[in-house]
Amino acid sequence: MYDIIIIGAGPGGYVAAERAGRMGKSVLIVEKENLGGVCLNRGCIPTKTLLNSTKLYKQAKNSAPYGVYAGDVSFNWDKAMSWKNEVVETQRNGVSFLMKENNVEILKGSAELLEGKRISVDGKIYEGDNIIISTGSAPFIPPVPGSDGASVVTSDEVLELEKLPESIAVIGGGVIGMEFASLFSNLGIKVDVIEMMDEIIPMMDKDHARVMRREMKGINFHLSSQLLKIEGKKLTYLFGGKEESLEAELVLMAVGRRPNTGSLKKTGLDINKGRVVVNEKMQTNLPGIYAVGDVTGLSMLAHSASRMGEVAVNNICGIRDRMRYNAVPWAVYTSPEAAGCGMTEAEAKASGRNIKTASVLMKHNGRFLAEHGKTAAGTCKVVVDAKTEVLLGVHLLGGISSELVAGAAAMIESELRVNEIKQIIFPHPSLSEVIRDAVWAIANAGRKQASCSHMQPKE
Amino acid sequence: MYDIIIIGAGPGGYVAAERAGRMGKSVLIVEKENLGGVCLNRGCIPTKTLLNSTKLYKQAKNSAPYGVYAGDVSFNWDKAMSWKNEVVETQRNGVSFLMKENNVEILKGSAELLEGKRISVDGKIYEGDNIIISTGSAPFIPPVPGSDGASVVTSDEVLELEKLPESIAVIGGGVIGMEFASLFSNLGIKVDVIEMMDEIIPMMDKDHARVMRREMKGINFHLSSQLLKIEGKKLTYLFGGKEESLEAELVLMAVGRRPNTGSLKKTGLDINKGRVVVNEKMQTNLPGIYAVGDVTGLSMLAHSASRMGEVAVNNICGIRDRMRYNAVPWAVYTSPEAAGCGMTEAEAKASGRNIKTASVLMKHNGRFLAEHGKTAAGTCKVVVDAKTEVLLGVHLLGGISSELVAGAAAMIESELRVNEIKQIIFPHPSLSEVIRDAVWAIANAGRKQASCSHMQPKE
Numbered sequence A, B: 001m002y003d004i005i006i007i008g009a010g011p012g013g014y015v016a017a018e019r020a021g022r023m024g025k026s027v028l029i030v031e032k033e034n035l036g037g038v039c040l041n042r043g044c045i046p047t048k049t050l051l052n053s054t055k056l057y058k059q060a061k062n063s064a065p066y067g068v069y070a071g072d073v074s075f076n077w078d079k080a081m082s083w084k085n086e087v088v089e090t091q092r093n094g095v096s097f098l099m100k101e102n103n104v105e106i107l108k109g110s111a112e113l114l115e116g117k118r119i120s121v122d123g124k125i126y127e128g129d130n131i132i133i134s135t136g137s138a139p140f141i142p143p144v145p146g147s148d149g150a151s152v153v154t155s156d157e158v159l160e161l162e163k164l165p166e167s168i169a170v171i172g173g174g175v176i177g178m179e180f181a182s183l184f185s186n187l188g189i190k191v192d193v194i195e196m197m198d199e200i201i202p203m204m205d206k207d208h209a210r211v212m213r214r215e216m217k218g219i220n221f222h223l224s225s226q227l228l229k230i231e232g233k234k235l236t237y238l239f240g241g242k243e244e245s246l247e248a249e250l251v252l253m254a255v256g257r258r259p260n261t262g263s264l265k266k267t268g269l270d271i272n273k274g275r276v277v278v279n280e281k282m283q284t285n286l287p288g289i290y291a292v293g294d295v296t297g298l299s300m301l302a303h304s305a306s307r308m309g310e311v312a313v314n315n316i317c318g319i320r321d322r323m324r325y326n327a328v329p330w331a332v333y334t335s336p337e338a339a340g341c342g343m344t345e346a347e348a349k350a351s352g353r354n355i356k357t358a359s360v361l362m363k364h365n366g367r368f369l370a371e372h373g374k375t376a377a378g379t380c381k382v383v384v385d386a387k388t389e390v391l392l393g394v395h396l397l398g399g400i401s402s403e404l405v406a407g408a409a410a411m412i413e414s415e416l417r418v419n420e421i422k423q424i425i426f427p428h429p430s431l432s433e434v435i436r437d438a439v440w441a442i443a444n445a446g447r448k449q450a451s452c453s454h455m456q457p458k459e
Helices: A013-022 A037-042 A044-061 A077-101 A175-186 A206-215 A302-316 A345-350 A366-372 A401-413 A433-445 B013-022 B037-042 B044-061 B077-101 B175-186 B206-215 B302-316 B345-350 B366-372 B401-413 B433-445
Strands: A002-007 A027-031 A068-075 A104-108 A111-114 A118-121 A124-133 A137-139 A167-171 A190-194 A219-222 A225-231 A234-239 A242-247 A250-253 A257-259 A289-291 A329-332 A338-342 A355-361 A379-385 A391-397 B002-007 B027-031 B068-075 B104-108 B111-114 B118-121 B124-133 B137-139 B167-171 B190-194 B219-222 B225-231 B234-239 B242-247 B250-253 B257-259 B289-291 B329-332 B338-342 B355-361 B379-385 B391-397
Touching (some): A002 A013, A027 A124, A037 A044, A044 A077, A044 A175, A044 B068, A068 B044, A077 A104, A111 A124, A124 A302, A167 A175, A175 A190, A175 A219, A175 A329, A190 A225, A190 A234, A206 A379, A206 A391, A219 A242, A289 A302, A329 A401, A338 A401, A345 A391, A366 B044, A366 B077, A379 A433, A391 A401, A401 A433, B002 B013, B002 B302, B013 B027, B013 B077, B013 B302, B027 B124, B037 B044, B037 B077, B044 B077, B077 B104, B111 B124, B124 B302, B167 B175, B175 B190, B175 B219, B175 B329, B190 B225, B206 B379, B206 B391, B219 B242, B289 B302, B338 B401, B345 B355, B345 B379, B379 B433
Parallel strands (some): A002 A027, A002 A124, A027 A104, A124 A289, A167 A190, A167 A250, A190 A219, B002 B027, B002 B124, B124 B289, B167 B250
Antiparallel strands (some): A068 B068, A111 A118, A118 A124, A137 A257, A234 A242, A329 A338, A338 A391, A355 A379, A379 A391, B118 B124, B137 B257, B225 B234, B234 B242, B329 B338, B338 B391, B379 B391
């Protein structure tokens, strides 16, 4: 009998285990593969590690405008892969250490949820006062003819590629698809992206998404296009009512992920549209059974899963806490990067709010100009409530947007108003100043003249 | 007659002019050199632009562990300098545009402050309802024999160097000295730093400063050393009561900057120890006369000057505002970078507060590991009030600390507590998570077990 049994050791599960262990709870965590889950083993960490290598390659080849000349730049996929593996292994050991440090018992195996707050693993039964389900998700492969072909892979397999393809077609222009598209494009490989919707990366501001596509010069985008079939290297898709086709050596399926609920169905657990239904305390319909992370389908991001894990543990321990989704940042580690937190302009309008927005171009920021040049795209857009002037959303494209968004998350979570943000001192010269400048642009818009940048007007 | 006359168009003056112009005030700004002041023309912007070029050079040469091989990497100083000049020029045009956009009148010339809220420029008198002094500061050259030699330069001249030296001695291990030391060291040039104090960069956490020195392998540090004389290439300094010497082709004097008060002395303005004395509204002892930026000697940073400019303008316009120094971030763009905001551990202790601190190593952060490798140094230390658990300080060494510190400034300015920061969701995997992990380490320290990192314990 454990205080808490956790099924799945991804960023939802292992963070929950750490927090619970630290609070003195007896914890069993069951994992059928590796500690760290998809994020660490086949998601965020390996992807970002490889992306970084490809960015270094691109940068080494393109630093002449800054006075740096490199002849003979080459990319060694094996070396990049072995570094990626080393990073994953190191981080995995970190999670293992963390579990030991907090007296969390680790069990390797596939867990099945049984009635009465019990699970079975390899025929053995374990019982807990509470169970946290964090079984994650898996890539979804659409039922398209040919999608079982040898050239078709998901993000799982692409991270184990033995050699680089000459060309790749990425099916799905969401976060995962775009990161891999960028990764291969950074290396000069021909990339086609086929996306059913009329724009890439659904969570992005539409203006930003359009600019991002324009910046990704090496990628051919096929929007509003539906993949029909794969025959060898030939992909046929429907665009504007007509069949078109393209060729690619490798096909990456990145149309989405599905919650892993297969092992949860024997218990009366409320599963709706393939997702485990939870309330804001991460409680399911069954007493003592919580679910966190991708399996809830609510916010399929590693850091959301971790926060959900904390919320679940706090509620188990009698500490008031609830999951909120209004200040969850996201980031895409493409070239250029994009990130955001809170409501987009479109979402805020759709919610019926009266809002104000302002944008600034990053090229008017001294550091951005110095480090990215005169022609690189970059924007920061902020969304505030027109009446209260509370910050609702910050949306970034360009530079190291992925690192700036944490500050935005802190401001949105703290419900800061325009006048409060105006008093925060941002370091100069830093790219972070764009957030301040966009907020000032909101403030200025009410003045005599409207301007959209600290340095220069919007273009 | 103007509503506001501003003396000096640096980041204090031009931001004040922009804000005041936008509020409909008639503004005259007087500048004897270029718009943008030291920061834009001979400080932050050119330095960071050149530093970036040298970082790209270093990176192109050292990316093999990530799978990127570049043969024949070379650095072209002329090209880097011309890019630096282009960035400065572009930004200067930005300031010029901003002045026009806000109907700010620009006068080129040297202003002298007269009694009765008047100034004279080239013999002509101008009068304002208010005057904002933002005359900035200039490099201080210590009265050391030989300091007028041909090989001795300040930060002004080093930014105009026609060719790279073979070796350089940097006198002063503060922010300016260390940035140039890093710049030349990144290019493989022999660098010696002579510093009177027993540690570099006074505002840094002492633990961090020590690690930073250790990371700067190409730089020879001579701490607790006093420069005695310069004879040609030979520098003699006193260390431990004994005279020692070293040789350098170029000597950079970076021992500090002095407020420019020469043009302010005819008026009864309160100047103490070379600094114009101001209150928290940036008012001097003379009615209607304000001072902002370096000339006050209070916080000699560009972004402090800008904020002071805003405070002065707000007070002139009858908007309540006051300058606070508890959440002023700073950043050093060295390799590795360092940054901080709020109280250091030592400052907090000296203030008599009961505090808690925690540190995490960046190498346990997934993104840091992926992008900086296993051996790179990096730390985040947080300081909180033991009783209230309000965040007092965040101190960063490594990675892109300079961009993370804005988020820290927002948290400190908002007086967030540990429990509030624990609920902020940081994007994963991002370096920004180190701030969260350090705050969690504070929270955890009160629990059953003490740990200093999200991933692993302190080493």
